[in-house]
Amino acid sequence: xxxxxxxxxxxxxxxxxxxxxxxxxxxxxxxxxxxxxxxxxxxxxxxxxxxxxxxxxxxxxxxxxxxxxxxxxxxxxxxxxxxxxxxxxxxxxxxxxxxxxxxxxxxxxxxxxxxxxxxxxxxxxxxxxxxxxxxxxxxxxxxxxxxxxxxxxxxxxxxxxxxxxxxxxxxxxxxxxxxxxxxxxxxxxxxxxxxxxxxxxxxxxxxxxxxxxxxxxxxxxxxxxxxxxxxxxxxxxxxxxxxxxxxxxxxxxxxxxxxxxxxxxxxxxxxxxxxxxxxxxxxxxxxxxxxxxxxxxxxxxxxxxxxxxxxxxxxxxxxxxxxxxxxxxxxxxxxxxxxxxxxxxxxxxxxxxxxxxxxxxxxxxxxxxxxxxxxxxxxxxxxxxxxxxxxxxxxxxxxxxxxxxxxxxxxxxxxxxxxxxxxxxxxxxxxxxxxxxxx
Numbered sequence: 001x002x003x004x005x006x007x008x009x010x011x012x013x014x015x016x017x018x019x020x021x022x023x024x025x026x027x028x029x030x031x032x033x034x035x036x037x038x039x040x041x042x043x044x045x046x047x048x049x050x051x052x053x054x055x056x057x058x059x060x061x062x063x064x065x066x067x068x069x070x071x072x073x074x075x076x077x078x079x080x081x082x083x084x085x086x087x088x089x090x091x092x093x094x095x096x097x098x099x100x101x102x103x104x105x106x107x108x109x110x111x112x113x114x115x116x117x118x119x120x121x122x123x124x125x126x127x128x129x130x131x132x133x134x135x136x137x138x139x140x141x142x143x144x145x146x147x148x149x150x151x152x153x154x155x156x157x158x159x160x161x162x163x164x165x166x167x168x169x170x171x172x173x174x175x176x177x178x179x180x181x182x183x184x185x186x187x188x189x190x191x192x193x194x195x196x197x198x199x200x201x202x203x204x205x206x207x208x209x210x211x212x213x214x215x216x217x218x219x220x221x222x223x224x225x226x227x228x229x230x231x232x233x234x235x236x237x238x239x240x241x242x243x244x245x246x247x248x249x250x251x252x253x254x255x256x257x258x259x260x261x262x263x264x265x266x267x268x269x270x271x272x273x274x275x276x277x278x279x280x281x282x283x284x285x286x287x288x289x290x291x292x293x294x295x296x297x298x299x300x301x302x303x304x305x306x307x308x309x310x311x312x313x314x315x316x317x318x319x320x321x322x323x324x325x326x327x328x329x330x331x332x333x334x335x336x337x338x339x340x341x342x343x344x345x346x347x348x349x350x351x352x353x354x355x356x357x358x359x360x361x362x363x364x365x366x367x368x369x370x371x372x373x374x375x376x377x378x379x380x381x382x383x384x385x386x387x388x389x390x391x392x393x394x395x396x397x398x399x400x401x402x403x404x405x406x407x408x409x410x411x412x413x414x415x416x417x418x419x420x421x422x423x424x425x426x427x428x429x430x431x432x433x434x435x436x437x438x439x
Contacts, residue, residue, distance in 0.1 A: 029081050035439060036074045042322045043067045046347050046417050058219050058339075059412060061209060061332065062324045063347065064202040071195045078188045085181045092174045096167055103163045110156040209332075220337060223413070229369055230421070231342050231430075234385050237365040237376050238428050241383075245293035245300075294381035294427060303380035307359055313438050314358045315403060317386055317422050321346040321353070324419070327432035342430050343385070343423030351411040351418040355386050356403050358437070363398045363406075372410045384433075387421035 047063045209216050295304050325345035331338045361379035368374075374387040377400060390410035394400060409418035424433035 025084060026081075029077055029084075033074060033077050036070050036077065039322055039439075040067055040070050040074070042320060042349075043070070043347075046322065046324075046349060058209075058216065058223075058332065059324065059347070060205050061202070062345075063322075064198065064205060066322065066324060066326075068195065068198050068202060071191065071198055075188065075191050075195065078184055078191060082181065082184050082188065085177050085184065089174055089177050089181070092170050092177070096170050096174075099163055099167045099170070103160065103167065106156060106160045106163060110160060113156065216332070216337065219413070220332070220339065223339065226369065227340070227342055230374060230385070230387050230423070233365070233367055233369065233374065234376055234383065234423065234425065235428055238383055238425065241364055241378055242293055242427065245296065249293055249296060292381055292427065300380040303360070304382065307379050307382050310359060311436050314436050315356065316346075316437055316439075317355050317358060317420055318346060318348050318353050318409065319356075321348045321420070323347075323434060327430075327434060343421055344432075344434055346420045346422055347412060348409050348418035348420065351390060351409060353409040353418045353420075354405050355389060355407050355409055355420055357386075357400045357406050358384055359402050361400055363394050363396050363400060366392055366394065366396050373407065375406050377406075381427050383425045383427075385421075385423040385425070387423070388419050 043063055043066055047060065047067070294300055323344045324347040325339060325341050327341055327344050329338055329340050357377055359377075359379050359382075361377045361382075361384075363375060364378040364383065365376040366373065367376075369387060372387065373389045373392050374385060375389065375392055375394060376383055376385045386406060388410045389407040392407040394404075394406045400406065409420045411417075412419035422433055424431050424436060
């Protein structure tokens with residue numbers, strides 16, 4: 001009897017936890033779908049602004065490719081939901097089968113007890129069982145036994161009812177999950193058709209672009225040239241900041257040497273007391289070279305640590321925008337042509353969109369690149385650059401806060417709308433900034 005009750009308690013606990021887990025998983029998937037739908041909507045709005053142009057452009061193609069990638073993610077989300085529903089239906093079926101077997105066992109046990117009770121239904125038998133005890137204590141035990149037996153029979157009835165309720169509950173849940181599955185399958189078929197239409201539209205643009213191969217190659221050449229100029233400018237700024245940090249470090253070390261020599265005390269580096277510093281002071285009186293001069297001072301150490309902890313939490317440089325060209329190498333449609341993007345290119349609904357700083361820091365450089373401007377901000381050993389700006393509202397050396405406006409987006413390379421090139425570097429190394437941003 002104890003094993004039976006324990007088994008039922010486990011089943012009750014499992015059934016009570018399953019709906020909560022299903023709700024959480026469903027909520028996460030719906031949240032992801034909502035985010036993808038919002039991104040697709042923004043891309044479509046921007047694409048509608050440029051698709052009417054006489055000439056097909058890289059901007060149109062990259063927006064279409066981005067939309068197709070998001071549509072594939074959307075379908076992947078639906079497929080994940082379908083797998084989850086199928087798994088849940090399968091597990092529910094197994095659970096119903098287990099409960100049904102348990103119910104059959106409970107009914108068989110109860111039937112035996114009913115038969116036994118029927119055969120021994122005489123009141124005389126009960127009294128004879130009690131009064132035939134060898135002692136008073138034995139009689140009390142027999143009375144308790146009879147009470148326990150009646151309780152056991154009542155518990156059997158309760159167990160049967162409870163198991164029947166559990167089976168009915170799981171059957172109702174299965175009906176609901178099957179309904180959800182049918183809706184998900186309809187949505188899947190609809191989204192597959194949407195994806196096919198997007199691919200056809202991309203193929204049409206690609207076919208026209210192949211007919212404008214010279215223009216396409218010129219667009220790519222112009223972009224590579226601008227990217228090289230921008231990368232060279234940023235690298236020069238970063239190296240200048242590193243050299244300046246090195247000079248400060250060496251000047252502090254020399255000042256400490258003179259001070260300690262005058263007082264006949266061992267050299268002590270003022271930054272050595274900072275437990276987060278990455279340098280140590282040698283016994284000879286000269287400070288060891290730090291791993292990075294941009295990760296030496298107490299303020300830089302704290303800033304770097306805070307920036308690293310903000311991975312995936314940084315705000316976007318613009319309130320409304322989508323990544324039209326991703327980081328790194330990406331091919332142009334189905335051609336052998338490719339782009340090497342040092343950061344990410346963000347398309348905005350219109351030129352003049354406010355561009356914001358993504359983290360506390362100091363402006364390391366403001367400079368012109370052709371018809372547009374760029375701003376590089378230092379965050380310890382991290383550097384963010386905002387390029388293709390029509391105007392700038394900060395100056396070199398200004399401290400800037402997270403979310404502070406630093407300028408406005410200039411017009412996109414082709415067509416309507418605005419565009420911002422956002423670059424993230426760890427000292428002189430480019431990294432993909434998209435995983436650092438919070439959508």
